[in-house]
Each structure stands twice: as structure tokens, then as C-alpha cells.
Amino acid sequence: MTTHTTVAEKIASLSGYGPTSSVAQAQYRLDLVAHWSISPGARVLELGCGQGDTTLALAEAVGPDGHVDAVDPGPLDYGSPKTLGQAHDTISAGPFGARIAWVQSEPLAFLAAHPAARWDAVVLAHSLWYFATPALIAETLHALAARTPRICVAEWSLECTPGSSALTHVLAVLAQGALECRKPASASNVRTVVSPAAIKALAASAGLGLVQEARVVPGAAVYDGRWETEHAVRAQFKEEVEEFVKDEREKGMVYAMRDAVEANLARAGGMKGVGTMDGWVAIFEPTSAK
Template identity: 75%
Template sequence: MSTSETPPATLAEKIASLSGYGPTSSVPQAQYRLDLIARWPIPKGARVLELGCGQGDTTLALAEAVGETGHVDAVDPGPLDYGAPKTLGQAHDTISAGPLGSRITWIQSEPLAFLSANPTAPRYDVAVLAHSLWYFASPALILTTLRALATRARRICIAEWSLSCAEGTSGTTHILAVLVQAALECRKPPSTSTANVRTVVSPARIKELAAEAGLVLQAGTEALVTPGAGVYDGRWETEHAVRAQFAEEVETFVGDDREKGVIYAFRDAVQTSLDRVGGMKGVGTMDGWVAVFEGTE
């Protein structure tokens, strides 16, 4: 290949270009989503249900994986004008207009409401919850949803942040930022929350809830996936935790002084960790955790 020729696009670059965000900002995120689904049994022609699709980061990768004969039903309860840099509606429209758009059906619904409204629909080959569990209002709602999902999909693939990172990495700041948000969110009425972190569940807790729902963890499917440079979830959550509005919400929603003390101590730990990594540009993103569960017959 001559130096004047443009090298072929990678799959992550292709997926990023279809998201509408622009390849520079979204290639690392696209690669991370591809790394997640590479751990999952999603064959060509599969019928996939994604719960909590958001702007479609994972949806695009799933649509690529299922091929021309497969399909993805992508469910999210968020208002179509929610989100940035593009709203859910704008992101979905951009994806639908691209070459993978025909493989996706967007459904605006609470996951449990969707599952309850279609009890006799054919089973999905695979159901996916990719970084969506922390948006649920409570562990009880996660459990109820998994119970409903257990009879609707042959396999359930879950990805969530692991609350762990390699020793000495800057992902520790991300972990602390998530925990301080969770400490505040559990004191807020669920109806008032629009945060990214509403209910924190660790991999161990997810496995407990899945087992209680009748799901069986497939042996050898648990893994940690380290995001590459340019996946900025750690920065986003840290920015949220240290902003002035966070302290205002603590004063509004937390009445007990001891509880306030715990939350502010967490927040101070975030700031100390942030200082130690040299500021926001030094904040990394913790590892993701993936696993595959079998549904019930």
C-alpha cells in the first residue's frame, strides 16, 4: 500500500462512524463495546433483546454481530430528548438512517413493562443488559426484571462496571466517584433521579440476584474487560461527583449528620484521588465485568 492510500477502516471505526458522534470521540467506546460482545454467544441470525440501550453504543455492535438475517429489539425508558452530545431520539435516528438501521427496532419502554406486555411473544436467542443495571431504581426492580427475562431469553448476557481495576491504575478515582454517587442516590426519591448511577450492584451481587431469579451462570463466561484509552466514563462520573451541585443535593436530600459525614468523606476521597492522578485528564475508567447466564425452559 502506498503512503497516499487510506488504510481500511477497523470495525470499531465503522461502528463509530455510524453512531453520529464522529470517529475521533467514539472509536474507543465502540471498541470497548465490541470487546464486550466478543465474550458473548451472539451468532449470525440471532434474535436479540437489549434492555437499556441508551443512545445505541452497544446496539450498533450487536446489529453488526447478528448480520443481515438477525435483528435487535432495543428497549430504553429514557425520554427521547434525554442525553448528550446527542439525545436518545437523535442518536436513534442517526443509526436508523445508516446501513445497520434495518436490523434494529427502537422501543421506548420500561424494561419490565415491555416484558410484561408481551408474555407470549417468541423467546429471544439472547438478551443483553450492557451497563444498564445501575440505572435501575433498586435491586428489587433488577430482580423482578431478571425473573421476567428468565423465561423470555435462552441466554442473558450482562456487562457492568466491576468496581475494580488493576493495581496502581487511575481507575480508582472512577470507583470512588461511583460509590459517592450511590451513597447520595439511595437517599433521594427514585422519581427525582436522572443520574447515571442510581443503584450500584457489584458483580457478586448481580450473580446473587440472577441466581434468585432462576438464572444459571455459564461456567467460564465471567471475565474482566479493560477499556482502552479514550473511554471517558471515569472522567464523566468524577466530574459529576465533584461539581458544586452535588453538595447542594446532599444538603437537600440527606438530613442525618452522620449520613452526610459519610457522603462528604467519600467525596473528599474522590478529590484526593483526583489530585493524586494529576487532575481530570489523569482519571481512568475501571474494568468492565461480563458474564453469561442461561434462562429457564
């Protein structure tokens, strides 16, 4: 019997992760990229590439004649189950390796170091919540406006499909965001929670106009909802609330959000019942190009 390998299975096999979750994650990333219509042969800049989940989907889209500059400021020993460095090395050793250049750098520093560089598209896929402040997001978008005709964004929507079990994910993210914004510095996956509406406003302030937007529903084996919920209910969360949140009313609000996570976690039947909220994808163009 002939076995047909899907594109998601091929992409997942190049990441070096386990079979089930990685295929679902690869399919989700392919679904995001499909909304951006990345052409074969395109030159793409990805800011906040992480371990390369979206990078692989972009490398598939640009084909052998295209190229992806994949930039991330994270230390190469950051990340799990593989560190950034391990994941990048695994991908580079595969058939897409020649299509990708990995760069460890802050986005603005990278752009400043390459003042003449231009790209057919710039991608920020699930990376905006890693930025330190909304102002830094706006500054980065402004710097990109003169470098590319298209900026492609994906972030979690803070919405969930009716009937899904992803509300716990939404609440976990908001609880984390309420804590992280009170820290002088953060190494969390959730540092600055910006909604689609806020992203559109930041883009407009940077001289970018919205061309299109859509929601993408992740597969059941995309476990981001579980991961963020686990982070919100761990014992260390309470320890950090006591350390960083001094105002009693603010502290009560953060604890209330965490209590809401735990209540909805119980309603979901435990961690395995937690779903992942819908993704949001958009394309922006410099308003001068309209």
C-alpha cells in the same frame, strides 16, 4: 496508500459522535459483545439501550439476517452530546437501521406487552445501575428467564487494573450511589450501584445460573471515569447532599467519599488523568436449562 477501516471505526462512524472517544467506546462495546458469542441471524433483546453504543455492536454481530429489539425507558430528549432520539435517528438512517427496532418503554412493561416474544439472547449492557432498586433488577431477570436461553450482562466491575488511574472512577461511583439512594427519585447515570457479586446473587434469586464471567479493560479514550468524576465533584453534588441526606453521620460519610474522590483526582493529575475502571461481563442461563 490503502487505508484499512477497523470494525470499531465503522461502528463509530454510524453513531454520529466525534472520532476519538467514539472509536474507543465502539471497541469497548465490541469487546463486550465478543464475550457473549452472539451468532449471525440471532434475534436479540437489549434492555437499557441508551443512545445505542452496544446496540450497534449487537447489530454488527447479528448481521443482515438478525434483529435487535432495543428498549429504553428514557425520554427521547434525554442524553448528551446527542439525545436518545437524535442518536436513534442517526443510527436508523445508516446501514444497520433495518436490523434495529427502537422501543421507548420500561423493560417490564415491554415484556408484558409482548407475552409471546422470545429471543435468542437478552442483553443488559451498562444498564443495571439505572434501575431504581435491586429488587426491580431481580424482578426483571425473573421475567426474562422464561423468554430466552441466555442473558448477557455487562456492568462496571468496581475494580481497576493495578497501576491504572481508575480508582478515582470507582470512588466517584460509590459517592454518587451513596447520595442517589437517599433521593426519592433519581435521574442520575448512577442510581443503584450493584457489584458483580450482587448481580450474581440477584440472578440466582431469579432462577439463573452463571455460565461464565470475565473482565474487560476499556481503552484509554473511554471517558466514563472522567464523566462520573465530574459529576461527583460538581457544586450541585454538595447542594443535593444538604437537601437529601438528613442524618449527620450519613452526611459525613457521603462527604468523606467525595473528599476521597477529590484527593485521588489530584493524585491523578487532574481530570484528564482519570481512567475508567474495568468492565465486567457475564452470561447467565435459566437453571432449568442446565
